[in-house]
Amino acid sequence: MNFFSTENYVSTQELESLVGASGICLWQDTELFWQERIQKAVAADRKVDCTLYPNTQEELAAVIAWAVQNRCAVLPCGSGSKLDWGGLVKLDFPRENSLPVGLFKGDLGGSSDAAGLVAVSTSRLNRLVQHAVGDLTVTAEAGMKFADLQKILAGANQFLAIDPAxxxxATLGGIVAAADAGSLRHRYRGVRDMLLGISFVRSDGKISVAGGRVVKNVAGYDLMKLFTGAYGTLGMIGQVTFRVYPLPEASKTVVLAGETNALAQAAQILLSSALTPTAVDLLSPDLVAKLGLGKGKxxxxxxxxxxxxxxxxxxxLLQVAEKLGLQANICRDNDENQLWQRLPETVWNRxxxxxxxxxxxxxxxEAVKLLEEFPVQDALIHAGSGLGVLRFETATAETLLQIRRGCEAKGGFLTVLAASNEIKEQLDVWGYTGSAIALMQRIxxxxxxENLWSPHRFICGI
Structure with a gap:
């Protein structure tokens, strides 16, 4: 098998020397589930030529250096659980600088103006690097799965205070790239606040380090923030260091339901009180019903x-609910665990x-009013921040734009994470028109x- 260089076919031995024969999976040999995930991440006229699986950070750097040398765009990924979030990846390199269609011989994907596109997965970079139990920090490779890390931390009675989709x-690198914190952000803040250090591969194939492995180390702090939520458009994360917390001794969940204004009052009273909940989530009537929590919001x-x-x-909190005429109950232990497991499963269901x-x-x-005024289906909004998730089994682009306008009128935004390619082609999935566009473009x-990292996946085609 051969792949294109700018002028002629070149042997795949070059790639095999970087990641080994088992580290290359051509598109025609790719499992169906992986093809489906990739197809939802890229424009309809483009396909990924292959997926590469480096085993170490050094191999990752070598792969990126090879991609840059061959002017090949890179789609960074871990397990692919959030690969379809954000804009569709497109290639629009000038014809005079582009490769022939498709990176590998026999590939008919893409347009005549497009260079090659490869997915580079961190799934084999999944090792624990260091767990400093006494310092409450952990360092791991970007491809380690979140659930696997939590099991390791639980052995030391600790946990990473993130609740991702x-x-x-989900891999650690993907969680950082998507800034996916979940309900626990109410108490512990976002991914940026958990992250102490990263190492990443730059577009020139060099490894850089930001931050460190101790809580008080602030070197490279802004750079870590920059990579958090960048959706793989600035570089590829190889390692991450997080702060961790002791597991709580006890947990209880209170469920409130009732009239809209009373719920809004309860949320306001709670958020302005001395109480310290770890999660405060507003749920739409549809989601309440699916979780078996009753009727209404x-x-x-x-x-x-x-x-x-x-x-x-x-x-x-029960006293507050009683004064406001709300229905309230405390979940039993098993019911509570099931609730917090079923909630993300329902919202993110594939x-x-x-x-x-x-x-x-x-x-x-404005969060409660949003649920009242717009045709939302499954909705989860973190009451303390106003951030949340909407899920529609079916919706038109116009419906999404209507709700976006409503969010903007309430001081907010709407970003389409996952949708069919047809829907994403009909609208700007990010919808951002703020003053930071020029700054982001310069960054x-x-x-x-060369615009090789996930081109067009981020705001304004970044």
């Missing part, structure tokens, strides 16, 4: 601390591949002058 599949509040504190805080999943943000005071130019 697809926790069994819901507010679920989780307290995690020492047993006495959890008991006292739960009791105080069973319907045509489902549309959006990330939204509004002013926290992209600085980090990726």
């Amino acid at each position: 697809y926790p069994q599949e 819901g507010l679920i509040v989780r307290f995690q601390s020492i047993a006495e504190s959890v008991k006292e805080q739960s009791a105080r 069973a319907n591949y045509s489902a549309i999943i959006c990330k939204i943000g509004v002013r926290p005071s 992209k130019q600085q980090f990726d002058p």
Whole structure:
């Protein structure tokens, strides 16, 4: 098998010398599930020529250097659980600088103006590097799965305070790239606040390091923030260092349901009180019904601390609910665990591949009103931040734009994460028109002058 250089076919021995024969999977040999995930991430007129699986950071750097040398675009990925989030990857290199169609001989994908496109997976970079139990920090390779890391940390009575989508599949690098924090961000803040250090491969194939492995190390702090939520458009993460926390002694969840204004009042009282919940989530009526929590809108509040504190805080919230005429109950232990497991499974469910999943943000005071005013289906909004997720089994581009306008009127935004390629071709999935566009474009130019990292996946085609 051969692949194209700018002028002639060249033997794949060059790639095999970097990652070994087992580290190259051509498109025609790719498993169906991986093909489906990639096809939802790239434009319809493009296909990925192959997926490469480096075994070490050094191999990862060598692969990127090879891609740059051959002017081949790179789609960074881990397990692919969030590969379809954001804009569709497109190639639009000038004809005079481009490769022939397709990287590998016999590949008929792409347009005549497109260079090659390869997916580079960190799934084999999945090792624990260091767990400093006493310092409450952990360093691991970017391809380690979140669930696997949590098992390791649990052995030391610790945990990583992130609640991402697809926790069994999601990799640490993917969580950082998508800034996917989940419900626990109410207490522990976002991924940026958990991240202490990263190492990453630049567009020139060099390995760079930012931050460190101790909590007070602030070297490269802004650079880590830059990579968090960049969707693989600035470089490829090889290792990450997080701060971790002791596992809480006790946990209780209070479920409130009732009239809209009363729920809004309860959320406002809770958020302005001295209570310290770890999660405060507003749920749409459809989602409440699917979770078997009753009828109407819901507010679920989780307290995690020492047993006495959890008991006292739960009791105080029940008093607030009683005064406002809300229905309230405390989940039993098994029911609570099932609730917090079923909640993300329901919101992020992959069973319907045509489902549309959006990330939204509004002013926290407007969150309940959003559920009242717009045709949302499954909705989960973090009451403290106003960030949340909307899920539609079916929706038109016009419906999404209508809700986006509503979010913007409430001081927020709507970003389409997952949707069919047809829907994504009909609208701007990011919808960002703010003043930072020029700055982001300059940053992209600085980090990726050839526009080889996930081109067009981010805001304004970045």
